[in-house]
Amino acid sequence: MQAFQDDLLKFESLSAQVLGVSADDLETHRRFSAELGLKFPLISDSDRKLAGLYGKGRITFLIDKQGVIRLVQAGFPKNEEILTEIRKLEKKP
Numbered sequence: 001m002q003a004f005q006d007d008l009l010k011f012e013s014l015s016a017q018v019l020g021v022s023a024d025d026l027e028t029h030r031r032f033s034a035e036l037g038l039k040f041p042l043i044s045d046s047d048r049k050l051a052g053l054y055g056k057g058r059i060t061f062l063i064d065k066q067g068v069i070r071l072v073q074a075g076f077p078k079n080e081e082i083l084t085e086i087r088k089l090e091k092k093p
Contacts, residue, residue, distance in 0.1 A: 001020055001032075001036060001038060002036055003076070003079055004018050004020075004040065004079065005036065005037065005038050005039065005040070006079075007079040007083070008039055008040060010079070010083055011079075011083070011086070014083065014086045014087065014090065016086050017040075018040040019040060019041050019042070019043055020038070020040065020041070020042040020043065021042070021043045021045050021050055022042070022043075022044070022045060023044070023045050023046055023048055023051065024044060024046070025044055025046055026044050029042040029044055057074065058074065058075055058076065059072065059073070059074050060072070060073045060074075060077045060082065062082060062085055062086065062089075064089055070085060070089060071085050
């Protein structure tokens with residue numbers, strides 16, 4: 001999460017929205033966000049519906065403006081790789 005926060009301005013400059021999702025409740029998200037100084041939204045998936053749709057664990061998804069998943073990366077991705085993919089999407093007609 002901190003890596004995304006560190007590069008948040010880069011994502012925002014490309015009109016990309018960073019979101020975090022976990023099964024934790026909203027209060028836990030508030031505390032976690034405050035502790036790390038996160039400036040992007042955290043979504044509570046306490047009913048695990050999103051995890052059921054997209055998978056469990058540390059997974060990064062790049063979803064375009066039409067809702068199409070363009071990149072799936074497990075683990076801790078390098079932000080520069082994601083930013084490169086976003087730039088490629090911007091160039092597509």
